[in-house]
Amino acid sequence: MSSDTPHQLATTEVDDNLLEVITRGLPDLRKSERRVAEAVLADPSSVLSITLAELARRSDVSEPTVIRFALAIGCEGFRDLRVKLARSLAFARTTSHSAISKTDDLSALVGKVFDFNLSNLNWVRARLDQQTIQQAVDALRKADRIEFFGYGASGVVALDAQQKFPLFGVPCGAPLDGHQMIMTAAMLQPGDVAVAISNTGETEQVRQATRLARERGATTIGITGTQSPLLEDCDIGVLVETLENTDLYTPTVSRLSAMVVIDILSTAVSLARDESDQQRFAQMKAVLAKTRASNRDMDDD
Amino acid sequence: MSSDTPHQLATTEVDDNLLEVITRGLPDLRKSERRVAEAVLADPSSVLSITLAELARRSDVSEPTVIRFALAIGCEGFRDLRVKLARSLAFARTTSHSAISKTDDLSALVGKVFDFNLSNLNWVRARLDQQTIQQAVDALRKADRIEFFGYGASGVVALDAQQKFPLFGVPCGAPLDGHQMIMTAAMLQPGDVAVAISNTGETEQVRQATRLARERGATTIGITGTQSPLLEDCDIGVLVETLENTDLYTPTVSRLSAMVVIDILSTAVSLARDESDQQRFAQMKAVLAKTRASNRDMDDD
DNA sequence: GATCTTCAGGTAATTCTACTACAAATTTTG
DNA sequence: CAAAATTTGTAGTAGAATTACCTGAAGATC
Numbered sequence: 253m254s255s256d257t258p259h260q261l262a263t264t265e266v267d268d269n270l271l272e273v274i275t276r277g278l279p280d281l282r283k284s285e286r287r288v289a290e291a292v293l294a295d296p297s298s299v300l301s302i303t304l305a306e307l308a309r310r311s312d313v314s315e316p317t318v319i320r321f322a323l324a325i326g327c328e329g330f331r332d333l334r335v336k337l338a339r340s341l342a343f344a345r346t347t348s349h350s351a352i353s354k355t356d357d358l359s360a361l362v363g364k365v366f367d368f369n370l371s372n373l374n375w376v377r378a379r380l381d382q383q384t385i386q387q388a389v390d391a392l393r394k395a396d397r398i399e400f401f402g403y404g405a406s407g408v409v410a411l412d413a414q415q416k417f418p419l420f421g422v423p424c425g426a427p428l429d430g431h432q433m434i435m436t437a438a439m440l441q442p443g444d445v446a447v448a449i450s451n452t453g454e455t456e457q458v459r460q461a462t463r464l465a466r467e468r469g470a471t472t473i474g475i476t477g478t479q480s481p482l483l484e485d486c487d488i489g490v491l492v493e494t495l496e497n498t499d500l501y502t503p504t505v506s507r508l509s510a511m512v513v514i515d516i517l518s519t520a521v522s523l524a525r526d527e528s529d530q531q532r533f534a535q536m537k538a539v540l541a542k543t544r545a546s547n548r549d550m551d552d553d
Numbered sequence: 554m555s556s557d558t559p560h561q562l563a564t565t566e567v568d569d570n571l572l573e574v575i576t577r578g579l580p581d582l583r584k585s586e587r588r589v590a591e592a593v594l595a596d597p598s599s600v601l602s603i604t605l606a607e608l609a610r611r612s613d614v615s616e617p618t619v620i621r622f623a624l625a626i627g628c629e630g631f632r633d634l635r636v637k638l639a640r641s642l643a644f645a646r647t648t649s650h651s652a653i654s655k656t657d658d659l660s661a662l663v664g665k666v667f668d669f670n671l672s673n674l675n676w677v678r679a680r681l682d683q684q685t686i687q688q689a690v691d692a693l694r695k696a697d698r699i700e701f702f703g704y705g706a707s708g709v710v711a712l713d714a715q716q717k718f719p720l721f722g723v724p725c726g727a728p729l730d731g732h733q734m735i736m737t738a739a740m741l742q743p744g745d746v747a748v749a750i751s752n753t754g755e756t757e758q759v760r761q762a763t764r765l766a767r768e769r770g771a772t773t774i775g776i777t778g779t780q781s782p783l784l785e786d787c788d789i790g791v792l793v794e795t796l797e798n799t800d801l802y803t804p805t806v807s808r809l810s811a812m813v814v815i816d817i818l819s820t821a822v823s824l825a826r827d828e829s830d831q832q833r834f835a836q837m838k839a840v841l842a843k844t845r846a847s848n849r850d851m852d853d854d
Numbered sequence: 855g856a857t858c859t860t861c862a863g864g865t866a867a868t869t870c871t872a873c874t875a876c877a878a879a880t881t882t883t884g
Numbered sequence: 885c886a887a888a889a890t891t892t893g894t895a896g897t898a899g900a901a902t903t904a905c906c907t908g909a910a911g912a913t914c
Binding site: 300301328331332334335336338339340341342343352354356358359361362363365366369370371373374376377380382385386389404405407408411412415416504507508511512515516519520523 | 601602632633635636637639640642643653655657659660662663664666667670671674675677678681683686687690705706708709712713716717805808809812813816817820821824
C-alpha cells in the first residue's frame with residue numbers, strides 16, 4: 253500500500269468532534285502521524301491560527317506527514333482539518349474546558365449552563381436519526397390513543413408530552429407511578445401507541461409496562477439516551493444522544509433534549525394530520541387562549 | 554481614511570457568533586462587501602470548503618474585496634474567517650428562523666424546531682437579569698423548605714425543580730393541583746421559600762397560593778415570562794423572556810427556558826452551599842447511581 | 855543471511871491560494 | 885464641474901498547501 257493512501261480511520265461517528273476522532277484513533281496512526289496528533293491535542297486551539305509548516309515544525313515531522321495525518325483522520329486536507337477542528341473546539345470549549353467550578357461567580361455560571369445546554373442541543377441534533385423519527389411520527393398520527401410512560405426525571409418529559417398531544421384530538425395519558433403504568437398498559441389494544449421514555453433505558457417499571465403494552469398489541473416507541481434494553485421491547489427506538497456530563501455540576505440535559513424531541517414529534521404529527529384536524533387544533537388553541545384570559549385559570553401555563 | 558483600513562464593525566458581542574455579526578453589520582458594510590456578506594449568508598456552510606477566489610466569483614466582486622469584507626467583520630483574513638465561521642456554524646444556524654409550514658418535510662422540520670429552541674435560549678440568556686437570579690439564589694440557599702407552585706405546563710417545570718432541589722438536603726414539594734397548592738402554602742412559615750412558576754403570570758391558583766405563602770412569612774420567588782400580576786406578590790421576580798411564538802406551529806419554548814433557569818438556580822445554590830453540603834450531594838449522587846444500577850428502579854429517570 | 859518486497863517518511867518541485875501594492879473608477883463635496 | 889475622498893478592481897507576489905518522487909528501514913522469501 254502506498255504511503256499516500258493510508259487506511260483512513262473508521263469514521264463511524266458524525267465528524268462533528270474531530271478531537272475525539274483523533275484521540276480515539278491515536279493508536280492506529282503511524283509513528284510520525286501520531287506525533288502530529290499529539291502536537292494537535294497538546295494545544296488544539298492554536299492549530300487554528302498556525303500554518304501547516306509551523307505544525308510540521310512543532311511535531312518535528314515533514315510537511316507531507318502533516319497532510320497524511322489530516323487525511324488519515326478523515327479530513328480532506330489541512331484546510332479542512334482547520335475547519336473541522338474549529339467546529340469541534342466550539343463544543344469542547346463548553347464541555348470539558350468550561351466545567352463549572354466552585355470559584356465561578358454567578359455570571360460565569362449562567363454563561364456555562366447556557367453554553368452547555370446549547371451545545372448539547374446541537375449535539376443531539378447532529379445525532380438524531382430522521383428515519384426513526386419519521387417512523388414514530390407515522391405511528392403516532394395513526395394512534396387511537398397514546399400513553400407516555402416515564403419515571404422520575406423522565407416522568408417530567410412524559411407529563412410534558414401528555415400535555416402537548418391531546419390537542420390533536422387523541423386521548424393521551426402519562427401515568428407517573430409504576431402501578432398506574434402497568435394498569436394503563438394492560439388496557440391498551442391494537443391501534444394504541446405506548447411511548448416509553450427513559451434516559452438510561454433501564455427503568456424496570458417502564459420496561460414492564462412497555463412489554464405489556466406490546467403484548468396487548470399496541471405499537472411501542474422507546475425514547476432513550478443510549479442503546480439500551482428498553483429498545484428491545486420497542487417497535488420503534490428513538491435514540492437521543494446527549495453530551496456526556498461527567499462533572500458533578502453539569503446541568504441535566506437529558507430532559508431538555510427529550511422535550512425537544514417531543515416538540516418535534518408533536519409538531520410533525522400535527523402537520524401530518526389533515527387540514528380539518530389542523531383547523532380543530534387552531535380552534536382549540538384559540539379557545540384555550542380565550543379561556544385563560546377570562547378565567548386566569550387555565551392549564552396552558 | 555484608506556480603503557484598506559475600513560471602520561471595523563463594532564464587535565461588542567463575543568465574536569463567537571460570526572453569522573450574527575455579519576447579519577447585524579450588513580447595513581454598515583460597503584456595497585461590494587455587502588454582496589459578499591449576502592453570498593456568505595446565502596450558504597454559509599459551503600464557504601468552509603470553497604476558496605477565496607470562488608467566493609469572489611459568487612459574490613461578483615474582486616478577491617481583495619472579499620478580504621476587506623473579512624477584515625471588516627473582525628476577522629484577520631480569509632483563513633481566519635473560515636475558522637470563525639466554522640465555530641459559528643457549530644452552534645446556532647441562521648438567526649432568521651423561518652416559520653414551520655405544512656410543506657416542510659421532516660428534515661426541515663427537525664432543523665427548524667432545533668433552530669427555534671436554540672435561538673430562544675440565546676434570547677433568554679441575553680435578557681436574563683443576573684441580579685435577580687443572585688437574589689433568588691441567596692434566598693434559596695438559606696431556605697428551610699422549598700415549595701414550587703406551577704400549574705399545567707408550568708407544573709412540568711415545578712416538578713422538574715422539585716426533583717432537582719432535594720439533593721441539597723432541603724425538603725421540597727411541588728403540589729400540582731390548586732387545592733394542594735393552597736394547603737401547602739398555608740403550612741409555610743418564615744424561613745421557607747415558595748417559588749411560583751407561571752409563564753403568563755396570571756394563573757389564579759398560583760397567585761393565590763403565592764399570596765398566602767407570603768402572608769405566612771415565607772419568601773416568595775416568581776418566575777414568569779413577562780411582567781405580570783404574579784410578580785407583585787413576590788419578593789423576588791425572575792423574568793424569563795422567551796421568543797414570541799406567533800405562529801401556529803412554533804414549539805413551546807417557555808418550559809425549556811424555565812427549566813434552564815431552574816438548572817442555573819439549583820447549580821448556583823449547590824455551589825453556594827458549603828463544602829460539607831457539597832460532599833453530601835456528591836455522596837447522594839453516588840448512592841443514586843449505585844441504587845439505579847442494582848435496582849433498575851430508581852427515580853433518576 | 856542475502857535479496858527482494860513493502861511501506862513509512864522525507865526532499866524537492868509544483869500548484870494554487872491568500873494577500874499586497876497600486877491604479878482605475880466611483881462618489882462626495884466645495 | 886473640478887478636486888478630494890473613498891470605494892473597488894487589476895496585476896503581481898510571497899508563501900501556503902499539495903504532489904511527485906526518492907530514500908531508508910523493516911519484513912518476507914528463498
